[in-house]
Amino acid sequence: MEYYKIDEVARKTGLTKRAIRYYEEIGLFQPAKRSEGGIRLYTDEDIQQLKRMSEIREVLGFSLQEIRRFMELTEELEAHRRGYRQSDVPEKQVEELKEIRDTVTRQLDMIRYRMKKMTQFKQELEELLDRVNKGLARRENQ
Amino acid sequence: MEYYKIDEVARKTGLTKRAIRYYEEIGLFQPAKRSEGGIRLYTDEDIQQLKRMSEIREVLGFSLQEIRRFMELTEELEAHRRGYRQSDVPEKQVEELKEIRDTVTRQLDMIRYRMKKMTQFKQELEELLDRVNKGLARRENQ
DNA sequence: GAAAAAATTAACGTTAACGTCAAGGTTAAT
DNA sequence: ATTAACCTTGACGTTAACGTTAATTTTTTC
Numbered sequence: 001m002e003y004y005k006i007d008e009v010a011r012k013t014g015l016t017k018r019a020i021r022y023y024e025e026i027g028l029f030q031p032a033k034r035s036e037g038g039i040r041l042y043t044d045e046d047i048q049q050l051k052r053m054s055e056i057r058e059v060l061g062f063s064l065q066e067i068r069r070f071m072e073l074t075e076e077l078e079a080h081r082r083g084y085r086q087s088d089v090p091e092k093q094v095e096e097l098k099e100i101r102d103t104v105t106r107q108l109d110m111i112r113y114r115m116k117k118m119t120q121f122k123q124e125l126e127e128l129l130d131r132v133n134k135g136l137a138r139r140e141n142q
Numbered sequence: 143m144e145y146y147k148i149d150e151v152a153r154k155t156g157l158t159k160r161a162i163r164y165y166e167e168i169g170l171f172q173p174a175k176r177s178e179g180g181i182r183l184y185t186d187e188d189i190q191q192l193k194r195m196s197e198i199r200e201v202l203g204f205s206l207q208e209i210r211r212f213m214e215l216t217e218e219l220e221a222h223r224r225g226y227r228q229s230d231v232p233e234k235q236v237e238e239l240k241e242i243r244d245t246v247t248r249q250l251d252m253i254r255y256r257m258k259k260m261t262q263f264k265q266e267l268e269e270l271l272d273r274v275n276k277g278l279a280r281r282e283n284q
Numbered sequence: 285g286a287a288a289a290a291a292t293t294a295a296c297g298t299t300a301a302c303g304t305c306a307a308g309g310t311t312a313a314t
Numbered sequence: 315a316t317t318a319a320c321c322t323t324g325a326c327g328t329t330a331a332c333g334t335t336a337a338t339t340t341t342t343t344c
Contacts, residue, residue: 007320018302021322026301037310039321059259061203063300077270080277094281101274104267111264115257117201122253125246131219132243139236147341149290160332163292168331179340181291205330291340296333303328310321 003032003041013050020050028068029053060111070107073100145174145183155192162192170210171195202253212249215242 010017023029024040029050031040042050049071056062056070077100080093152159165171166182171192173182184192191213198204198212219242222235 005321016302017321018304022302035310035321037321038323039310055259056263059256060263065300073270077273094278097274097278097281101271101278104271104274108264108267108271111260111267114201115260115264117197118253118257118260121198121202122250122257125250125253128215128219129243129246129250132239132246135222136236136239136243139239147291158332159291160334164332177291177340179291180293181340207330285344287342287344289340289342292338294336294338296335298333299331301329303326305326306324308322308324310319312317312319314315314317 001043003043004047006040006042009042009047009050012047013054015050015054023050023053023064026064028064060114069103073104076100143185145185146189148182148184151184151189151192154189155196157192157196165192165195165206168206170206202256211245215246218242 004012006017006020009015009020013020020029021040024031029046032043032046033041035041053067053071056067057064062070076096080097146154148159148162151157151162155162162171163182166173171188174185174188175183177183195209195213198209199206204212218238222239
């Protein structure tokens with residue numbers, strides 16, 4: 001497998017090196033491994049995940065704490081599928097699933113609300129742009 | 143006309159009193175007027191505008207600086223319509239209109255990009271929610 | 285008109301998310 | 315085996331957007 005050092009990861013993700021190290025510092029994202037000398041090494045999958053985190057932050061405006069929760073959801077569900085489906089205490093499983101469901105539901109509500117509002121802003125801006133363009137055309141036809 | 147004091151404005155907009163005063167402090171938003179004794183008085187229109195600013199911040203993640211620019215756009219266009227349509231130097235008018243057009247175009251691009259990404263996240267979450275619900279149903283049918 | 289309730293300014297505090305050195309260790313290229 | 319280029323870990327600095335507290339004024343209510 002191929003490994004990348006932090007500078008290339010920064011270029012490929014659009015994050016700064018400092019940000020990537022910071023995410024590790026607060027326990028948000030660990031590199032695939034380190035070299036003998038302690039240099040951070042990342043895989044392509046790592047890069048995809050960092051990109052995803054960056055997009056979530058940019059688009060949804062999540063804090064890093066919220067992103068952590070968001071990323072955990074996928075993981076938790078994966079765990080449910082594989083691991084302790086048969087093993088663990090059933091009650092605890094249901095509780096966990098319900099909590100996931102509630103979190104996801106809240107996030108979906110928020111996304112729907114924002115998309116609705118965004119559509120409004122978009123329309124307003126499109127009308128505004130239209131008026132501006134008409135004003136410009138009028139001035140150039142003279 | 144009816145006037146409201148800051149406490150009521152805060153309740154009606156969802157902003158805190160501190161935030162409202164801060165917006166004034168940085169020159170982002172001025173109340174309609176003050177009382178003799180210096181107490182801030184707001185109109186219904188003020189409240190609508192504050193609500194709008196709050197939504198822009200929440201949904202688009204704009205900084206207060208960006209919100210200022212955003213609010214100025216509408217105003218500038220208003221000015222163009224009424225005031226110096228005939229009076230001012232035509233060259234300057236065209237420059238201003240072009241700048242507005244460019245700003246709005248950039249904002250629209252950004253909104254379209256975000257809505258696209260949001261739609262993706264929404265789909266992912268809906269699928270995830272689906273799987274969670276199926277998991278829960280399976281557990282309750284036993 | 286006195287007391288309570290709410291408003292004002294001023295000023296310092298807080299938090300997240302990095303930016304920016306500095307001092308030193310690792311790796312790659314000659 | 316040197317450099318040069320890149321990496322590491324501290325550790326302190328910065329910025330936006332308020333929160334909080336305190337000391338005074340204004341307004342409202344009884």
